[in-house]
Amino acid sequence: MERKEVRILVVDDEPMMTDSLKQNLAEEGFTVDTASNGAQAVELFDGSGHHLVVCDLQLPDKDMNGVDVLRHVKDTHPTTEVIVMTGYGTVERAVEATKAGAFWFLEKPFDFEVLLPLVEKALERRDLVEQTTTMRQRLATRTEYFNIIGSSKEMQTIYETIESVAKSDANVLIVGESGTGKELIANAIHYNSLRAKKPFIKVNCAALPKELIESELFGHTKGAFTGAHADKDGLIQHAEQGSLLLDEIAEMPVELQPKLLRVLQERSYRKLGSERTYPVDFRLITSTNRLPADAIRDGALRDDLFYRISTITIHVPPLRERSEDIQLLAEHFLKMYARKYQRSISGISQTAYQRLFSHTWPGNVRELQNVLERAVLLAKSNKIEPVDLPFDNGSLPEKNAAGANWDVPPNMTLEEIEKFVIERTLQRTGGNKQAAANLLGIYRPRLYSKIKKYKIDIPALTAS
Numbered sequence: 001m002e003r004k005e006v007r008i009l010v011v012d013d014e015p016m017m018t019d020s021l022k023q024n025l026a027e028e029g030f031t032v033d034t035a036s037n038g039a040q041a042v043e044l045f046d047g048s049g050h051h052l053v054v055c056d057l058q059l060p061d062k063d064m065n066g067v068d069v070l071r072h073v074k075d076t077h078p079t080t081e082v083i084v085m086t087g088y089g090t091v092e093r094a095v096e097a098t099k100a101g102a103f104w105f106l107e108k109p110f111d112f113e114v115l116l117p118l119v120e121k122a123l124e125r126r127d128l129v130e131q132t133t134t135m136r137q138r139l140a141t142r143t144e145y146f147n148i149i150g151s152s153k154e155m156q157t158i159y160e161t162i163e164s165v166a167k168s169d170a171n172v173l174i175v176g177e178s179g180t181g182k183e184l185i186a187n188a189i190h191y192n193s194l195r196a197k198k199p200f201i202k203v204n205c206a207a208l209p210k211e212l213i214e215s216e217l218f219g220h221t222k223g224a225f226t227g228a229h230a231d232k233d234g235l236i237q238h239a240e241q242g243s244l245l246l247d248e249i250a251e252m253p254v255e256l257q258p259k260l261l262r263v264l265q266e267r268s269y270r271k272l273g274s275e276r277t278y279p280v281d282f283r284l285i286t287s288t289n290r291l292p293a294d295a296i297r298d299g300a301l302r303d304d305l306f307y308r309i310s311t312i313t314i315h316v317p318p319l320r321e322r323s324e325d326i327q328l329l330a331e332h333f334l335k336m337y338a339r340k341y342q343r344s345i346s347g348i349s350q351t352a353y354q355r356l357f358s359h360t361w362p363g364n365v366r367e368l369q370n371v372l373e374r375a376v377l378l379a380k381s382n383k384i385e386p387v388d389l390p391f392d393n394g395s396l397p398e399k400n401a402a403g404a405n406w407d408v409p410p411n412m413t414l415e416e417i418e419k420f421v422i423e424r425t426l427q428r429t430g431g432n433k434q435a436a437a438n439l440l441g442i443y444r445p446r447l448y449s450k451i452k453k454y455k456i457d458i459p460a461l462t463a464s
């Protein structure tokens with residue numbers, strides 16, 4: 001989640017008031033502008049469309065009061081919330097302000113401690129309204145594509161890439177950690193291509209015994225080796241006019257790689273034990289859960305083959321780098337398994353969601369899928385709760401267990417402890433600040449100001 005600046009406009013003709021509010025709000029991480037009259041407020045607001053306006057009802061302008069400022073704000077930026085302050089507490093005015101859409105009405109004098117939660121609530125409401133709007137726009141784009149679930153920016157890019165390359169015959173290499181959905185992407189490419197009605201042959205190079213790969217792929221003639229009792233077509237032949245997926249390409253024996261390269265260059269192949277060449281026509285898709293650069297460096301993947309197969313490379317990011325997709329995926333798997341096991345489970349509790357969001361998912365989507373399957377089977381109510389999730393003894397300690405394994409070092413100041421907790425939480429969320437703020441139960445701007453205050457290094461979102 002990128003850092004988002006939250007801008008607040010404070011309007012009051014008493015400099016004492018604007019100064020102290022500005023200082024207090026700035027300490028909480030907000031960007032604050034101040035205006036001493038209505039005309040100036042409107043001008044500043046039109047210039048930068050603040051997220052929240054805190055405005056006095058009584059203004060020195062001849063032709064404008066707080067309600068007029070409020071109306072202007074609501075007319076031009078309906079999602080901006082306005083908190084109105086007054087020194088008089090005149091009831092009619094308050095009613096008028098509420099009718100005009102004020103978020104809250106606050107009587108002076110008040111403590112900043114009273115205002116701050118209102119500010120946070122108002123901003124939360126604004127965020128919600130904005131999110132629903134962007135969600136709707138997103139839904140209009142894509143949350144799902146050929147059985148692939150995900151609305152993150154990363155997945156949108158992948159959908160676009162699939163769309164633009166599927167119809168060509170370009171070789172595609174799919175790189176991603178185990179369980180990220182490489183096979184689903186390969187399926188989407190094949191079934192979206194002109195070869196969709198022809199065979200789609202999948203070969204897992206890691207699963208086949210090394211000695212067998214060659215004959216499986218290329219086929220053999222009778223007597224080509226001991227045990228070759230009859231002629232046999234290879235999988236390459238079976239993929240004729242269709243697509244061939246070579247899974248875990250970096251596991252293909254290095255000796256065999258030049259032979260595959262030749263097939264790709266010459267569009268023909270030779271069976272084991274035969275001198276005859278047969279023409280072939282297939283589209284090659286390969287996948288690997290190793291970074292190609294590493295596999296090449298280690299000598300597992302020949303670079304000439306790599307260049308040939310990676311005309312188009314699709315990088316599938318691990319789930320921890322697209323935590324926006326967790327909710328959609330969790331709901332998808334919940335529905336799927338509730339149907340499969342005929343259990344009427346309608347949702348996932350807030351706390352269970354927090355667990356899902358803070359887990360780092362080393363097994364990626366496959367792990368999430370397994371976790372949801374188990375949870376659907378275990379759930380005691382119609383909602384999935386944290387006890388139904390397997391993290392209790394794992395990487396995530398129970399919240400209540402904190403006391404048991406938490407010994408506060410006697411020489412740590414409260415600030416040092418706070419800094420430590422924030423650092424650990426950010427590590428846990430893989431640098432995702434929104435998720436960290438959720439876990440810590442504080443509003444995002446407050447987390448930002450603490451990150452700044454303690455000069456905390458944020459773990460990079462992209463794992464190396």
Ligand SMILES: Nc1ncnc2c1ncn2[C@@H]1O[C@H](COP(=O)(O)OP(=O)(O)OP(=O)(O)O)[C@@H](O)[C@H]1O
Pocket residue numbers: 147148149150176177178179180181182183184185289329365366369
């Ligand atoms: N974006 C997704 N939407 C829905 N299901 C997904 C998604 N990504 C993965 N899955 C599911 O997770 C499981 C693993 O996906 P898949 O087999 O495609 O991963 P993979 O990257 O090929 O893994 P491996 O490297 O272990 O072969 C499958 O059951 C698949 O349906």
Ligand SMILES: [Mg+2]
Pocket residue numbers: 182183247
């Ligand atoms: Mg796979």
